[in-house]
Amino acid sequence: MATRDPVVDLRRIAFLLERSHSSTYRVRAFRTAAAVLSGRDDLDSLAKGRGLTKLKGVGDTTARCVLQSLAGEEPEYLRELEAEAVSGSASGGGSGSGSRSGASTIPAIPELVGDGAALRAALRGDCHTHSDWSDGGSPIEEMALTARDLGHEYLVLTDHSPRLTVANGLSAERLRRQLTVVAELNTRLAPFLILTGIEVDILDDGALDQSEELLSSLDLVVASVHSKLRMPAAEMTERMLTAVANPHVDVLGHCTGRMVTGNRKRPESEFDAAAVFDACAEYGVAVEVNSRPERLDPPKRLLRQAVAAGCRFSVDTDAHAPGQLDWLPYGCARAADCEVPPDRVLNTLTAAQLLDWTRRNH
Structure with a gap:
């Protein structure tokens, strides 16, 4: 199965978190990991050796996303955020999967007509x-x-x-x-x-x-x-x-x-x-x-x-x-x-x- 670009996926996660007004701390975790991994050509070997989290700036959640990207899968975290972006559920900061983003209570981005x-x-x-x-x-x-x-x-x-x-x-x-x-x-x-x-x-x-x-x-x-x-x-x-x-x-x-x-x-x-x-x-x-x-x-x-x-x-x-x-x-x-x-x-x-x-x- 073809791999995805994990850096692109991490940046997309950060973008969607920012878009939904999530916490700065949460956003920074994904942008930092993307910056740390950008340009590296040893991600596959790091993944196989469980070395991703040994890199400063890569935590358990971001490493899990990278592993899923390298396996050719859309990271589960990204998939949930994309679904929230379509439904507007993240903007309510409510319970269930919509709360994964940590978004503050803001009105949903309007669908323009x-x-x-x-x-x-x-x-x-x-x-x-x-x-x-x-x-x-x-x-x-x-x-x-x-x-x-x-x-x-x-x-x-x-x-x-x-x-x-x-x-x-x-x-x-x-x-x-x-x-x-x-x-x-x-x-x-x-x-x-x-x-x-x-x-x-x-x-x-x-x-x-x-x-x-x-x-x-x-x-x-x-x-x-x-x-x-x-x-x-x-x-x-x-x-x-x-x-x-x-x-x-x-x-x-x-x-x-x-x-x-x-x-x-x-x-x-x-x-x-x-x-x-x-x-x-x-x-x-x-x-x-x-x-x-x-x-x-x-x-x-x-x-x-x-x-x-x-x-x-x-x-x-x-x-x-x-x-x-x-x-x-x-x-x-x-x-x-x-x-x-x-x-x-x-x-x-x-x-x-x-x-x-x-x-x-x-």
């Missing part, structure tokens, strides 16, 4: 993603390769800015080093393209948490509020209006800051939505449709308000792991429900068209 399916098919990339340079779980290259596997033409890398220390935000020096890494990766991954970016903190006074010089050098800037989310409405409005008026800002990220599932539930920030969305339309700043299932931000009533204001949009995953790059259907379903015009969605543009748009003020 009609306008939602058409919008997803039109998306060419993702404008808000994170790597292990800040608080993401995987290297830049792993994120890029997964995006390419999903059919993306590009990925905008938007790790956090320095003030967000809890997320290992990038200092100016680290960001400059990252730009060098991205340039090297782009030479190897072409025609796929990693676009340079940042999720920059909007400070209390509306200023941006990175130097003007660096912001002007990036392909795309997402600006988000991460602190003092319960600021009085008038002050929050002024804070957001100041940021939106900054010529370096391209996308207003998860505008209400709400959390709707899990242990981190959080109400919406209060601000004058009409004023903020009018400013976004005036200054050409896209309103993000954040697809993270625990955010789903903005709420539909505000998303409809942004449509009426004439805003542009960016349907993004805010992915912190490769499997989360497949969360775009959450945003596409909401955008379709709120009649977001596809021709106003940034990531329906080609990379060249997107760069032409972001360079309008930089």
